[in-house]
Amino acid sequence: MEQALDITLTVNGTAVSRRVAARQHLVDFLREELGLTGSHIGCEHGVCGACTLRVDGEIVRGCLMLAVQANGCRVDTIEGLSDSKELAPLQKAFHERNALQCGFCTPGMLMAAQDLLKHHPKAGREEIRLHISGNYCRCTGYQAIVDAIEEVMHGKG
């Protein structure tokens, strides 16, 4: 039988306790057990960034972390940061500049962009491009995404 463990963590501010398979990825746990389907699965080997989440304040790949590793952690997802309005300025700029097309990469892209806003609020255009270098977008060609992030940064600066 599959090994299972009990975990307790905080997801988007709410305490959650579940018994999970030891092999289950954090993003699968969020999607399958909690119904938080905003974090997407694009490659499952840590390259595309579609499953980017925030764990204890740092962005991580939800496909490279096991759910059991998040025991005792605070996990924030696109749903939580949307409801708290933390992402509102980025979401507004992405919308106005059409910095998304199919929208599959967008939650992960927003998590990465918000991380840059928090840690390097004065980043330049090249630094923005570098910071989202782990987030694959097949639709936009990235320029509008860079523009939108730059606009929010400039507004803040």
Next chain:
Amino acid sequence: MGKAELPLHAPGTQLDRGYIGQSVPRPNAQRLLQGRGAFIDDLRFPRLAHAAFFRSPYAHARIKKLDFSIALKQPGVIGIFDGRAVAEYCTPWVAVLAHLKGIKSPPQHAIAIERACWQGEACAAVVAESRSQAEDAVGLIEAEWEELPVVVDMEASLRGDVVIHEELKDNVCFRRELDTEGVAGAFSGADLVVEDTFHFGRHTGACLEGRAILADYNAGEHSLTVYHATQAPHMMQDIFSRHLNIPEANVRVIAKDVGGSFGIKVHVYPDEMATAALSVMLRRPVKFVADRLESFLSDIHCREHRVRVRLACMKSGEILAFDLDDLTALGPYSVYPRTSGIEGNQVVNLTGGPYKHREYRARMHAVFTNKNVTCQYRAVGHPIAVALTEGIVDLAAQKLGMDPAEFRRRNLIADDAYPYTFPSGIKFEKLSHHQCLDKLLDLMGYQKLRQEQDRLRRDRIYRGIGLAAMIEVTNPSPAFYGVGGARISAQDGATLRLEPTGMVTVMCSVTEQGQGTEGIFAQIAASAVGVSIEKVRVITGDTGVTPYGGGTWASRGAGIGGEAVLQAGRALRANILEVAAATLKLERGLLDIVDNSVVDRLTLETRMPLAELGRVAYFRPDTLPPEFQSELTVTRHYTPRQYAFTFTNGIQASLVEVDPDTGFVKLLKHWCVEDSGTVVNPMLVDEQIRGGVVQGIGAALYEECLYGPDGQLLNGNLADYLVPMAPEMPDIVCAHVETPTRQSQLGAKGVGEAGTAGAPAAVMNAINDALAPLGARVTRMPFTPERILDGIARARTRA
């Protein structure tokens, strides 16, 4: 400019084109920004079962034995089925089209029977209560194989040393020849003949969302509802109906949010057909989502061409003729139902397309191999045709010592020469090559860049400027597929309904894949009816709801679907005014609709808000004249007829810097001037172009599906298969010339594939321009550092 030519409102009023031509943000993007989209894998169903596939580890092998006994005992396993079991529910298909003369392909089953013909072909299906349980069981299927000789190289395939399908006699799926008869004379009389061979790597779409399908068979009503990440819901409805033997009216295909398509999600995939069959077999909903490794092995691949091309010209620069020989490697089957013959066919149709030479000869062979199947991916054939045209044109200009921009100017078809028939037989309604060239050179500051390039060369900094003129197939008529017997609709329809609150609901058969279809339909509908855009709600992607139509492919959404929405909007506006006239007891001609209200046409004074009109029409029709019946739902359809395709044109430029020590190419900037007719939403159009350019850059510099001699895919994951990421990409400057098509009142042509069509050629020419002082030249895409260093080394050896 189309603006003055589009009377969305009756003459005499003060109104402009409403939202047409404005950069309105897409209303439907909001949910995606909050992670509240509805992709297939986000849907939750009771009794949902999950499919995983046992795939062939060999490129070509006989299946001697499949033993499911251990796998069947695993927890959660519901059933395991081989090809024969699935074939009892799903009939095989043969992907040929009558107008592609001589094309041939063997029958293909949803699950392979007896023989696997490429590594990754599904040979058994496991259904379990969870995906992980299904995958566990896949790993416990025991198989015995007899390896068969493989055909990997396309030249070997053409020679036919090993024939993959014995019953077909040889490996040629499709061949085409075209000759204007005067080619030999043109070459013998030419001052200059240049020749080169171009190689195009096999690559793939790499959509971020894998292919996804959730099929829900209801035995009680013998109905099948399929939630499908697809570009063509009605095409799939027809196919599920015919191959699963369920009446078409009982099949409903719903495409909710789709995570990238680019042509990948417009084809019939065996594992998806199997998933639908499994739902019927098990009488419960079954889901399959291709994971990344499966995507590389089973999403269609594309390109992989070897093209020898010759160009004849005079010292004046006048091009006399093109002569080409194209060889392209398919997989072991032509892909259903569009076939795998179209890309090569397009190369023959389009090569040399921007230029005014009259002699042309082309020969093309599309051959089977034991690699994954290939089919239509964004820009289908155009990247090949544009690159070999523009590559050989640059070589000719170089040999003549002529500036490449000037060489093009002397040969581009004149802007007043239309309508025009090109030697390959294709017809152009109206193009604007010279306007686009002028605009591009001005936009990029061409002369200054040339001066800067010269200056930097003295410091051993190797910059290159590459140009690529292009034509592009858009708004296809039934000539693309319908005439060949494919049940793929070239027409589209739109239904518009005025709601009692004065809102307008639009239902259209063109789908949304993120390109902004729903956004531009809202703009067109709002403008045509006379309401503000927030009053419009658009529904697409549901065969149970929208009119019948083709969906999203071949850059047709705005031009065909948009025209249907425009016509339906105008009809709804007329019907609303009938209701207003009856209610207000005024002449209809005295009324108009502005800003959500019926107004006096001359004074613009509000006579009746649409919400009030809706209330009367729906809830108090007793107050209307007894003989009057309001009709506030209208449907209109549109099919392009006058031309087989509505060609667009454009030109791109790339500025690169090549490091001769490392072979690295730095993309400094990219420009695109495009004429796609009426631009409904400049922001969305520019974003389509930019995204397309970056996909083209991927083909030029990074992306290639590499196969070993045994037919094994060597780099089928997102770490080894390189795609364009943000830091390496340049800023892309877009500009437009607007030559509306006269075939429709909207005047829109297609634009979604333009970027991908021209970017590889522009980048290639820029690299070769940078390498010119070193005497080096590269013609094998993608231009990896290794290939560039190799090109430089070969030049040194020659010197």
